[in-house]
Amino acid sequence: MSDDNNQKNSNKANTFEEINKLRRSIKDNIDSLKKDINISLESFKNKIGTISSIEKVLKTTTKTFLDYYGQFPSINTEVRNKISIEKSNLITSITKFLKNIDLEIMFLYISILKMLEVDLVKNFMDNAFDIIKNQTHNTVFTAPDTQVPDPINTFYGLSVISEISNFKNIEFIDLQTIKQYIQLELSYFNPNALYNNYFILNSVNILKKRGLLVNLQKDEILEKLSNLELSKIENYNLISDTFYFLCSIILLNPNGELEELREKYIQKLKNFTSNLDLNQLTIIEVSQLLLIISILNITDEEKELVFKLLDTIINTTPFFSSDMENKKFYWKEDIISLKVELKMLFWVLITILQYQELIK
Numbered sequence: 157m158s159d160d161n162n163q164k165n166s167n168k169a170n171t172f173e174e175i176n177k178l179r180r181s182i183k184d185n186i187d188s189l190k191k192d193i194n195i196s197l198e199s200f201k202n203k204i205g206t207i208s209s210i211e212k213v214l215k216t217t218t219k220t221f222l223d224y225y226g227q228f229p230s231i232n233t234e235v236r237n238k239i240s241i242e243k244s245n246l247i248t249s250i251t252k253f254l255k256n257i258d259l260e261i262m263f264l265y266i267s268i269l270k271m272l273e274v275d276l277v278k279n280f281m282d283n284a285f286d287i288i289k290n291q292t293h294n295t296v297f298t299a300p301d302t303q304v305p306d307p308i309n310t311f312y313g314l315s316v317i318s319e320i321s322n323f324k325n326i327e328f329i330d331l332q333t334i335k336q337y338i339q340l341e342l343s344y345f346n347p348n349a350l351y352n353n354y355f356i357l358n359s360v361n362i363l364k365k366r367g368l369l370v371n372l373q374k375d376e377i378l379e380k381l382s383n384l385e386l387s388k389i390e391n392y393n394l395i396s397d398t399f400y401f402l403c404s405i406i407l408l409n410p411n412g413e414l415e416e417l418r419e420k421y422i423q424k425l426k427n428f429t430s431n432l433d434l435n436q437l438t439i440i441e442v443s444q445l446l447l448i449i450s451i452l453n454i455t456d457e458e459k460e461l462v463f464k465l466l467d468t469i470i471n472t473t474p475f476f477s478s479d480m481e482n483k484k485f486y487w488k489e490d491i492i493s494l495k496v497e498l499k500m501l502f503w504v505l506i507t508i509l510q511y512q513e514l515i516k
Contacts, residue, residue, distance in 0.1 A: 221447065221506045222407060225311075226318030226362045230273035231505065235512045238470055239504065245476035245488075246501075247277060253491045254283050258300045259291050259312035261491075264498035266319050271505045276320070284320055288313065288328075295330035296337050305337050311355040314362045323366060334359075335368050342372065347380040348389055350400040357407040374408055381405060382417060394428055395437070399444040402451045422452050429461055434468055442468050443503035450510050466511060475501045 230236075250257055250265055257265075262284070269276060276284075293303035297313030314334070317323055323331065341356050360370045381404060386397050398421060405417070425448060434442065446465050449458055476487060476497060487497040508515065 220406065220451065221510050222358065222361065222403060224506075224509070225358055226315045226365065228267050228270035228319070229509070231271050231509050232512050233273075235508060235515045236272055236505075238515065239508070240471075240474040240477075241272070241501070242474075242476045242478060243272070243274065245478060246272075247274060249476060249487060249494060249497075251279060252488070253494060254280070254287070256491055257287060259288065259297065259309050259316060261495055261498060262287060262316050263312040264495070264502045266316060268498065268502055268505060270319060271509060281320070284316075285326075288316060292328050295328065295333045297329070297334070307338075307341055307352045307355045307359065310334060310338065311359045311362075314359055318362060318365075331363065331366065331368055335363055335370055338363070338370055342370065342377075345373075345377050345380065347377075347384045350389070350397055350404070353404045354400040357404055361407055372408070378405070378408055378412075381408075394424070395441045395444050395448070398424070399448050402448060406451060418452060421448075422454060425449070425452065425454075429458075432461075434464070439469060439473055439500045440503045443507040446507045447510060455511075455514070462511070462514065466508075466515060469504045469507060470515070473500065473504070475504075 246268070250261065253261075265280075266276065291298055291300060291309060291313065293305075296305045297309045298304055299306050299309050313329070317326055317329065338356060338359055341352075342360075345353070347353070360372065363370060381401065384401070386392065386394075386401055389397060402421065405412075429445075437445070442465050446462065446469070449455055449462060449465075455462055485493040485496070487494045
């Protein structure tokens with residue numbers, strides 16, 4: 157009898173042990189299942205968050221002319237045919253000045269031909285690299301008459317090289333050294349130097365496309381710019397200063413929400429355009445005004461003004477016309493006049509590139 161009891165007790169203990177094992181196994185499985193569910197939920201939340209972020213970026217990011225520097229696309233054929241340009245004159249316009257042109261003229265000329273989908277002529281390409289090399293020193297770009305690097309010619313040089321060679325087989329410049337130079341310029345960032353800042357930050361953008369990231373104290377620079385009172389800048393010009401200022405903001409913070417700043421400049425713009433006399437503006441100012449409207453994302457609400465401005469830049473100025481021969485400043489005879497003609501056409505084309513969906 158005692159043996160039977162011991163056997164029963166032993167069986168009972170074994171049963172309890174099995175039950176405990178089963179309970180532990182069930183508990184472990186439940187805990188594991190909970191963990192898996194939590195991980196799945198977290199993963200799902202992250203995916204939803206990522207999708208929302210992507211959607212937000214897609215909604216707030218619009219490709220602008222600032223993204224085209226160094227690799228300009230062509231303007232729609234139907235649209236560019238609306239502009240009065242004597243293309244044969246444009247193409248041969250720099251032939252006479254090949255030994256004297258600088259990086260700025262090269263930049264304007266190449267960018268214009270790219271937007272018009274015109275091939276660069278052999279005579280120009282045969283001389284292009286020698287011209288560029290003459291404006292370099294110690295593997296960086298310099299001003300035409302010095303061996304000192306500067307932000308403006310650095311931008312022109314980077315843009316030109318990007319367009320004609322995509323930085324391949326260029327031994328007389330070094331992108332790392334240029335990057336270091338730009339980094340140095342940014343360490344002395346002056347918010348009042350709007351024109352220089354525009355070129356510095358566009359150079360940063362071009363290098364970024366090449367995988368060369370310049371270290372930016374972005375928040376610090378943005379704060380300096382945000383606190384800037386444009387109207388107190390020396391020789392203040394509402395259109396050009398606002399244009400270069402807003403471009404710098406966009407280049408620093410393309411997806412940022414700067415609603416307060418945006419509203420401030422929308423109001424300034426509306427005050428300015430309420431009694432606008434287009435006859436008082438240059439063709440470049442009209443172009444930059446249109447680009448400001450695009451940057452501020454108020455094209456729809458200012459459509460009447462936009463169409464009026466577009467009509468001005470498309471229909472009032474013929475470019476590289478032979479009828480100018482008897483004028484005092486003629487692009488065919490004077491390199492300064494050539495640069496002015498190229499500048500005007502460049503700003504008109506870059507504006508049309510931005511607005512070509514609206515032009516019919």
